[in-house]
Amino acid sequence: MSSPCPRCHQGSVDRYLLVATSEQLFVCDECEAAWPDDRIDLIAFSQLTDVTEDRGLTPLWTELRKLGDDHDSSDPCS
Numbered sequence: 001m002s003s004p005c006p007r008c009h010q011g012s013v014d015r016y017l018l019v020a021t022s023e024q025l026f027v028c029d030e031c032e033a034a035w036p037d038d039r040i041d042l043i044a045f046s047q048l049t050d051v052t053e054d055r056g057l058t059p060l061w062t063e064l065r066k067l068g069d070d071h072d073s074s075d076p077c078s
């Protein structure tokens, strides 16, 4: 499920896996704002490029794998 981005109001925020570290991130596909959890707001975001560079990775979408909702059958919060 995508959320509208509170930062650019144009992109949508989806859940991604940062493949190299197995971290989950929420990233806007338009402005590349990234959140470490589903608290999507204007305070807690980082730039995707900063997140990847902090981990010694290339700031590219190829580091990410989009996580599809249809494969997520174990959501403890719902």
Ligand SMILES: [Zn+2]
Residues within 6 Å of the ligand: 005, 006, 007, 008, 009, 010, 011, 012, 028, 029, 030, 031, 032, 033
């Ligand atoms: Zn955005």
